Amino acid sequence: MRLFPLVALTAVLTLSCGNAVDAAVGPLSGLKEVSYAGTTVEVPVSWPVHDLTAHPHTCIRYDRHAVYLGDPGPDQNCPAGAVGRTDTVRIASDGSVTRTRGHQASGDKTGDGTGEVPQTAPPNRPHIPERPVKAAATYSGLGFDTCAAPTTDAMKAWAGASPYHAVGIYIGGVDRACPDGNLTPAWIQTVDQQGWKLFPIYVGLQAPCWKDPHHGHPALIDRGRRWTEGQEAADNAADRADSFGIAQGSPIYFDMEYYPRDNPGCTQDVQAFLSAWTDELHTRGFVSGIYSSSHGALADMALLYDSQAAYRADVVWYAHWDKIPRLFGDPTLADRYWPGARRIKQYRGGHNETYGGKRLNIDLNVLDAPVAALKPAAAAN
Known part of the structure; x- marks a missing residue:
């Protein structure tokens, strides 16, 4: 050009x-x-x-x-x-x-307590019971994620030549940066047959105090609707998963990007939103996962781990780019939080790798966590 x-x-x-x-x-x-x-x-x-x-x-x-x-x-x-x-x-x-379209802000988007009154959980829930959903499938090993689904030819080449056997797929969300592209129910069935394990990702509303590094106008949590918006995100994510042929019992990982944690109102908005996300995903029969920096939303979630103040996500996916593919013994997330097969660590950020003659820009992950189970092919089409 x-x-x-x-x-x-x-x-x-x-x-x-x-x-x-x-x-x-x-x-x-x-x-x-x-x-x-x-x-x-x-x-x-x-x-x-x-x-x-x-x-x-x-x-x-x-x-x-x-x-x-x-x-x-x-x-x-x-x-x-x-x-x-x-x-x-x-x-x-x-x-x-x-x-x-970029989001046009309205009301209080600062999380500082001015503007709208924060929405709380429905008043008919005096306490929050544990209602985890049993994972239909789990995977332990290395994987990667990338913004746009690669071609099935690239996935086949990587299945045979790379050390990775799981892939994160972006299935929706108002702040998702890439369109569906190659991602279809047929794509999912094909790569499943190639031996790939899938972990679905949903990029919904971000923290009210988050700043887009590209100076765009992302959609942010409205503190006056934070609980309702969390439920709506979970329902949309479950609908999207269903449309791609992903069965109940599968995880959906909400991508909550890093936000400044020195703003208590903003932190509370995120915690309420993600609590509603987890509650509603359980209602829909899906496993609740949260992705974030280990210094971001997950640090705030850990503070409530032993509390009944929020619904606890079933599995966490934390980003700590130390290039060490190790799930436990990490100084940024204590081992007692989400033990067992309930963790993914993103240990390296975006970079290029080539296998079988196919180059992709990927993040690297190590998993011991729930992955997607698929509906029968006839039901997915």
Whole structure:
């Protein structure tokens, strides 16, 4: 992709695939028009324009402003840990337009106690009993996760050549940064037959005090609806899991990114939200998992581990990038919390690895934890 210099008030963007995109730049509005496949959209002049036909490995990302032209390739080169959502536009090869929107904040999003009154658990629950769901399947060993599901060919190559036998798959969530892409019920059945164990990930509302590192506008927990929003997230996650053919008794891991822990109101909002997530997932028959930095939400969850003030997640997935694939004996999470087959550790962040001639950008994990069980293939389709 190359940009011609501005001539008067008009610039022309020429794409290597042979399609011309006209970008009319308004000096006062800071907008440009992008035309493709008979469709024209107006976007901020600073947004990059990606031609998916000329560059089929381009990753469609919802966490950064961009315009995407054409249809995504099956081998997107996505970073492992993209999270969050902001405004993006894609014009497909048939001229149809898909937009994502960043969250428009309302009410109190600071977690400092001003604005809305915090929502608490329903008043008909004087105490919180343990109601764990029995895991339908567990796995012990090494695994990886990545933002976009690789092709089944890549998964087959890695199944035979890599040391990994489990993969984290992003199944949904309002702050999920990558679309479904290759992920379908058929994909799940195929990689299951290749021998992969799956741990489903859901990226929902984030902490009210979280700041998107890419300066987007992620959707955040509303302290006035924090319990209801946790329930809604769990219901949506369970529905998404069901649509992909993932059976009850499987875990769903909520991705709660790191947030500053010096704000008590924000911490309480997260704890209430995740408590509701766990309670509702149990109602739906799924195992509740939480992913976060060992210095983030999991540190706060550990403070309530012996309390009846919150529903305790069944399994935790903690990020501590010390490059040591060891679940216990880690100084950031005491061994007494979530003992046994109830832990995943993400011990290395995003980097490239190649097996069987297929390169992927991945995070590394060691597991002794619940993994997905699948419904029969006929029921999943």
